[in-house]
Amino acid sequence: MFKLYSLLALSIMMSSAFAGVKKVEPITSYGGFTYFGSYEPEKPKSPLDIPKNIRSQLIQHLVKRLGSEFYSSLTFNGGQIVNIGELYEMEPNVKNHEWEVHSFDLHFELSKPEIGIQSYIAQIQLRQDGSIINEINLPDFSKNPEKLKIYSLSDAYNKSQESGFDTEHVNVTLAYDTKTDNLVWKFEQRTYDDGLTMVYKNIEISAHSGEIIKEYQSHGIR
Known part of the structure; x- marks a missing residue:
């Protein structure tokens, strides 16, 4: 309910x-x-x-x-x-x-x-x-003031492109990671779709340092 x-x-x-x-x-x-x-x-x-x-x-x-x-x-x-x-x-x-x-x-x-x-x-x-x-x-900036510097979306976008993401078919989100206390740029690109199942490749980039945090696959069902 x-x-x-x-x-x-x-x-x-x-x-x-x-x-x-x-x-x-x-x-x-x-x-x-x-x-x-x-x-x-x-x-x-x-x-x-x-x-x-x-x-x-x-x-x-x-x-x-x-x-x-x-x-x-x-x-x-x-x-x-x-x-x-x-x-x-x-x-x-x-x-x-x-x-x-x-x-x-x-x-x-x-x-x-x-x-x-x-x-x-x-x-x-x-x-x-x-x-x-x-x-x-939002991050605890008082403990980690260096995180006040936010890596731009434009730079993160270029970083994802360098990792092989198709710039014409990518979705991007900004999210907060509670485990690391970081803001993260998340990029997702669909690589497979048979009408029932979908496969995506993903990359997460620190919104503070521009470092690539991880790359992985995810799946979805219609």
């Missing part, structure tokens, strides 16, 4: 500007939202819609993790505020669900079109007391 619609990394097709030269369009991503059946969460339009104590706690945490300059570059982009009591009344079965229900799911937009990021939505989920359920999907 309850589904997490995650569109955290929206794939886009790249198109040619003219023969032999690739025009790299900045990527756009969207945040994920949780569906609660008949219960409709509040949708905050500004940070002022968040309770003051939670807002203060959140800002303090984000400034500590991201640094004041990077935090100031983000724009609030909505999310969900869940009244747990009302949710349990309307959807009592949610109490038995395997995942912890958040009270706050807050979204922030990163926009740096000059390096290939039109819009990347970072989100953080909090409990009613403001403690963190799921950390914001």
Whole structure:
């Protein structure tokens, strides 16, 4: 009944500007939202819609993790505020669900079109007391300030081309890797399609160093 619609990394097709030269369009991503059946969460339009104590706690945490300059570059982009009591009344079965229900799911937009990021939505989920359920999907820049330098999409695109990817048939996404605390450019190219099964080759490139992290195959079924 309850589904997490995650569109955290929206794939886009790249198109040619003219023969032999690739025009790299900045990527756009969207945040994920949780569906609660008949219960409709509040949708905050500004940070002022968040309770003051939670807002203060959140800002303090984000400034500590991201640094004041990077935090100031983000724009609030909505999310969900869940009244747990009302949710349990309307959807009592949610109490038995395997995942912890958040009270706050807050979204922030990163926009740096000059390096290939039109819009990347970072989100953080909090409990009613403001403690963190799921950390914001951005690196801990305070511990690793070198990660503040983001390798451009154009350079990552060239790197994928050097590895044999067809520039006319590639999808690219920007994603956050929780294991390495890195942003990653992910490129995917379909290499086989018989109408039922599909095969893709993939390459992941660090969005901080430009290093190729891994190359692998993946499969899909229609």
